[in-house]
Amino acid sequence: MATLELSEISVRFGGLQALTDVSFCVREGDIVGLIGPNGAGKTTVFNVITGVYQTSAGQVRYDGTPLRALRPHKILALGVARTFQNIRLFQNMTALENVMVAQHCRTRVGVLGAVLRLPSQKREEERIRQRSLEALEFMDLGEFAGELASNMAYGLQRRLEIARALATEPKTILLDEPAAGLNPAESRDLMHTIGRISELGINILMVEHDMKVVMGICRHIVVLDHGVMIAEGKPEEIQRDPRVIEAYLGNELN
Amino acid sequence: MEFFLQQLVNGITLGGVYALVALGYTMVYGIIQLINFAHGEIYAAGGYMGVILISWLFAQGFPPFVCLGAALVLAMGYCALLAMAVEKLAYQPLRQSSRLSVLLSALGMSIFLQNGLMLTQGVYDRAYPTEMVQGGFELGTVMISYMQCIIVGVTALLLVALNVLVYKTRIGKAMRATAQDKTMSALVGINSSRIISLTFAIGAGLAAAAGIMVGLYYGSVRYDMGFVPGIKAFSAAVLGGIGNITGAMLGGLLIGMIEVFAAGYISSEYKDVFAFIILIAVLYFMPTGIMGENVDDTRV
Amino acid sequence: MKRALYLLSVLLLASFVVAGCGKKDEKAADAAKAGIKIGSLGPLTGQYAADGNDIKNGVLAAIEVMNPEMGALGPVTLQAEDDACDPRQAVAAANKLINEKATAVIGAYCSSATIPASEPLIAAKIFMITPASTNEKVTERGMPYMFRTCGRDDDQSKAAVKFMTDQLKAKNVYIVDDKTTYSQGLADNVEKLAGGAGLKVLGHEHVNQGDKDYSAVLTKVKAAKPDVFYVSLQNSASAAPMLIQIARMGIKTHILAQDAVYHPQLMELAKKDAEGVFLTFGYTDKETPSYKKFAAAYKKYGEPGAYSAYSYDSTVAYLKAVKAAGSTDPEKVKAELMKLEFDGASKHIKYKENGDSGSNYVIQVVKDGKFTNYWNPETGELFK
Numbered sequence: 001m002a003t004l005e006l007s008e009i010s011v012r013f014g015g016l017q018a019l020t021d022v023s024f025c026v027r028e029g030d031i032v033g034l035i036g037p038n039g040a041g042k043t044t045v046f047n048v049i050t051g052v053y054q055t056s057a058g059q060v061r062y063d064g065t066p067l068r069a070l071r072p073h074k075i076l077a078l079g080v081a082r083t084f085q086n087i088r089l090f091q092n093m094t095a096l097e098n099v100m101v102a103q104h105c106r107t108r109v110g111v112l113g114a115v116l117r118l119p120s121q122k123r124e125e126e127r128i129r130q131r132s133l134e135a136l137e138f139m140d141l142g143e144f145a146g147e148l149a150s151n152m153a154y155g156l157q158r159r160l161e162i163a164r165a166l167a168t169e170p171k172t173i174l175l176d177e178p179a180a181g182l183n184p185a186e187s188r189d190l191m192h193t194i195g196r197i198s199e200l201g202i203n204i205l206m207v208e209h210d211m212k213v214v215m216g217i218c219r220h221i222v223v224l225d226h227g228v229m230i231a232e233g234k235p236e237e238i239q240r241d242p243r244v245i246e247a248y249l250g251n252e253l254n
Numbered sequence: 255m256e257f258f259l260q261q262l263v264n265g266i267t268l269g270g271v272y273a274l275v276a277l278g279y280t281m282v283y284g285i286i287q288l289i290n291f292a293h294g295e296i297y298a299a300g301g302y303m304g305v306i307l308i309s310w311l312f313a314q315g316f317p318p319f320v321c322l323g324a325a326l327v328l329a330m331g332y333c334a335l336l337a338m339a340v341e342k343l344a345y346q347p348l349r350q351s352s353r354l355s356v357l358l359s360a361l362g363m364s365i366f367l368q369n370g371l372m373l374t375q376g377v378y379d380r381a382y383p384t385e386m387v388q389g390g391f392e393l394g395t396v397m398i399s400y401m402q403c404i405i406v407g408v409t410a411l412l413l414v415a416l417n418v419l420v421y422k423t424r425i426g427k428a429m430r431a432t433a434q435d436k437t438m439s440a441l442v443g444i445n446s447s448r449i450i451s452l453t454f455a456i457g458a459g460l461a462a463a464a465g466i467m468v469g470l471y472y473g474s475v476r477y478d479m480g481f482v483p484g485i486k487a488f489s490a491a492v493l494g495g496i497g498n499i500t501g502a503m504l505g506g507l508l509i510g511m512i513e514v515f516a517a518g519y520i521s522s523e524y525k526d527v528f529a530f531i532i533l534i535a536v537l538y539f540m541p542t543g544i545m546g547e548n549v550d551d552t553r554v
Numbered sequence: 555m556k557r558a559l560y561l562l563s564v565l566l567l568a569s570f571v572v573a574g575c576g577k578k579d580e581k582a583a584d585a586a587k588a589g590i591k592i593g594s595l596g597p598l599t600g601q602y603a604a605d606g607n608d609i610k611n612g613v614l615a616a617i618e619v620m621n622p623e624m625g626a627l628g629p630v631t632l633q634a635e636d637d638a639c640d641p642r643q644a645v646a647a648a649n650k651l652i653n654e655k656a657t658a659v660i661g662a663y664c665s666s667a668t669i670p671a672s673e674p675l676i677a678a679k680i681f682m683i684t685p686a687s688t689n690e691k692v693t694e695r696g697m698p699y700m701f702r703t704c705g706r707d708d709d710q711s712k713a714a715v716k717f718m719t720d721q722l723k724a725k726n727v728y729i730v731d732d733k734t735t736y737s738q739g740l741a742d743n744v745e746k747l748a749g750g751a752g753l754k755v756l757g758h759e760h761v762n763q764g765d766k767d768y769s770a771v772l773t774k775v776k777a778a779k780p781d782v783f784y785v786s787l788q789n790s791a792s793a794a795p796m797l798i799q800i801a802r803m804g805i806k807t808h809i810l811a812q813d814a815v816y817h818p819q820l821m822e823l824a825k826k827d828a829e830g831v832f833l834t835f836g837y838t839d840k841e842t843p844s845y846k847k848f849a850a851a852y853k854k855y856g857e858p859g860a861y862s863a864y865s866y867d868s869t870v871a872y873l874k875a876v877k878a879a880g881s882t883d884p885e886k887v888k889a890e891l892m893k894l895e896f897d898g899a900s901k902h903i904k905y906k907e908n909g910d911s912g913s914n915y916v917i918q919v920v921k922d923g924k925f926t927n928y929w930n931p932e933t934g935e936l937f938k
Contacts, residue, residue, distance in 0.1 A: 370570025517770030
């Protein structure tokens with residue numbers, strides 16, 4: 001059974017065709033890599049899945065539910081979380097608050113309860129706190145809970161973004177270049193972490209430039225070029241695919 | 255010294271009211287970059303709701319604190335709903351349009367609400383039962399009226415409540431997150447429409463409370479009472495750093511103080527001039543206000 | 555759910571207009587054809603709305619009383635214009651009344667609106683009779699069709715200073731005004747006259763029109779401990795918060811105000827804090843037959859304000875002159891108006907060459923929630 005299914009997605013911005021007939025699936029337990037040269041439309045795919053962009057044609061389904069008309073927070077509530085290529089943390093909040101805010105859709109108490117500090121609100125607040133601390137621990141960020149996001153080192157901010165996405169209790173997580181800007185040691189840690197996330201039963205779709213990371217952990221790879229899917233398959237198949245090689249190294253071959 | 259202290263007390267009272275109104279401007283601006291021109295009218299509507307409720311409750315023989323408390327709660331609730339309605343009908347449909355369209359819509363709303371108040375409530379001043387809270391006490395040589403105590407007390411209470419809400423609860427976190435980055439907060443599961451609506455409601459509630467206290471303090475309300483304090487409160491928000499909640503509180507207090515001290519030590523007729531000179535001077539050296547701006551300027 | 559929310563929103567906003575729709579549109583009643591069209595000019599909206607409406611209502615009452623007498627010249631109709639006490643809007647309203655072929659305009663309220671509005675009106679040979687603008691300049695510009703039924707500020711300030719020195723035995727005074735042609739003119743006059751009368755001016759402060767917070771000024775006044783606090787404000791809605799704050803600050807001194815604050819609204823808003831306030835006001839004997847006739851006609855508009863009777867008299871005077879002239883020809887009407895002499899509701903009316911009708915200021919005091927005659931500067935004696 002497919003969890004996340006894209007069928008013949010096209011996106012057009014004015015005269016620019018950003019995506020053309022893109023179709024692939026992220027299945028239960030999958031770690032899917034989405035690769036392609038710059039401007040291939042990888043982030044656009046993420047924006048379509050999470051409801052930031054509307055498709056011009058085609059359908060995205062999650063567990064059979066069409067996502068087309070849903071606003072981003074509803075899609076998240078269904079269990080699809082994401083991180084950003086250029087880190088988008090809430091810079092004026094602490095690490096813990098960044099994670100806590102991500103549990104908004106999983107909690108209930110209203111404004112009045114919050115202002116009056118009703119017991120139900122206090123209990124809920126405590127529960128959110130516990131879970132957020134767990135998410136931070138999971139990403140080895142426990143000791144930075146009270147740190148302002150803007151004061152954290154780059155590598156830590158990357159991990160915090162993932163922690164925040166995990167705190168939304170997703171079933172599928174979209175990682176946009178999680179290894180960008182990391183040193184080799186941090187990249188190795190990251191691969192390990194992604195493995196652990198997968199072990200939690202969360203499906204992963206990631207965009208990544210670092211081929212070591214992609215080839216090391218992805219079980220399935222989709223290749224985009226100029227908005228068109230040019231290949232799909234296991235890592236070793238992709239590495240040999242002439243179209244992929246051409247897309248990446250095109251000029252040198254000619 | 256006595257003169258100074260007396261003016262200080264007056265300045266805190268006036269500044270507290272500006273702060274309450276300024277918060278609505280700053281919170282809305284912080285979240286959708288809109289100068290909500292209709293905010294002053296919401297404040298006036300609060301003042302009117304207050305006079306209607308307090309006069310009636312007081313005439314029924316309820317004790318003053320019950321009248322005031324009930325009127326505050328009901329008027330704040332009413333204005334919160336009113337502001338949400340304004341947002342839903344006049345601003346939300348324009349969420350994707352240029353900022354100028356929304357600004358014009360806000361101006362239109364302001365005119366609509368002011369004229370609505372004039373039509374339904376008349377052009378005359380409406381008297382508050384000022385006899386409800388009378389007298390005061392002398393602290394040394396400084397005269398403090400009970401009304402001033404109530405204003406300062408209620409203002410402080412509301413400001414603390416707002417701080418708790420914004421900094422200690424999940425809803426507050428969602429509001430701060432939405433103000434910083436609407437797209438991202440939607441992607442971590444926050445319903446930004448709801449949070450925007452809520453922001454309008456909270457700002458309106460505070461303005462309504464300010465409207466009631468101003469009505470009680472000066473003894474009357476009039477349909478056009480929202481205009482001048484609206485401009486001053488907006489200046490206060492800019493002075494403190496637009497989008498910044500602490501800034502709005504500080505800015506409100508400062509504008510109140512400057513006005514009172516300029517009137518006290520220089521001249522009453524130039525008090526507004528001084529308030530605006532200081533505003534310009536601060537913005538010249540600190541373009542983002544005293545506490546710094548806090549506005550979502552990220553784009554998808 | 556969504557639809558319900560929208561519906562609720564619409565309902566909430568509708569609450570702002572629904573109550574207003576029930577009100578009768580007064581314009582509809584005014585829309586008659588031929589006859590005499592009188593314009594009224596005054597602030598029908600804004601902070602001076604109460605006074606502007608008094609003027610309009612005074613004209614309406616007079617039209618009702620005079621209409622049966624006008625015969626073939628009638629009917630008399632009113633076109634009420636709003637100047638919001640703003641010089642620009644006043645000129646625009648005056649031009650509108652010229653276009654609408656009004657032959658006389660009763661108004662305006664603020665001297666600062668009357669003076670600019672009079673220019674186009676008088677040029678178009680339309681009578682302008684002000685029931686309320688007391689600034690001297692109104693009638694001192696040699697305008698042939700400019701008349702004034704109320705008194706003048708120079709006379710009013712004389713009465714004020716005389717009261718302070720002779721009756722209150724004051725040695726010093728603190729003055730505050732709100733910078734309108736009227737209020738500052740009056741305050742400046744008092745300051746000028748005070749020197750000659752041996753009255754020391756401890757301070758003269760200006761506040762902004764429409765201000766509601768006077769705490770800073772009042773703190774100064776409290777420290778100065780004057781014998782009299784002379785408060786010159788444009789109207790009762792500004793004066794009421796002043797009185798409330800004076801009481802709240804615990805300032806105990808004589809307070810002297812002027813005709814502009816004469817309005818039942820003052821007591822309504824300031825309640826017991828208005829008690830004991832003195833004001834200079836044109837003397838009106840409320841026991842005369844003409845006052846009673848006016849009071850009966852005015853009843854449906856509520857309690858008469860400061861200028862209701864003056865406005866009524868201004869209208870009656872014009873209509874009497876028209877009747878005598880047998881037409882609305884400006885030259886003929888002017889000749890009749892200059893000859894006219896009658897007992898009006900407010901006072902005995904006889905226009906002088908410059909258009910003034912004389913001042914008869916007395917001191918009133920607010921007592922038991924009513925304006926009561928207190929002291930007569932002519933005789934230097936208290937009223938009984």
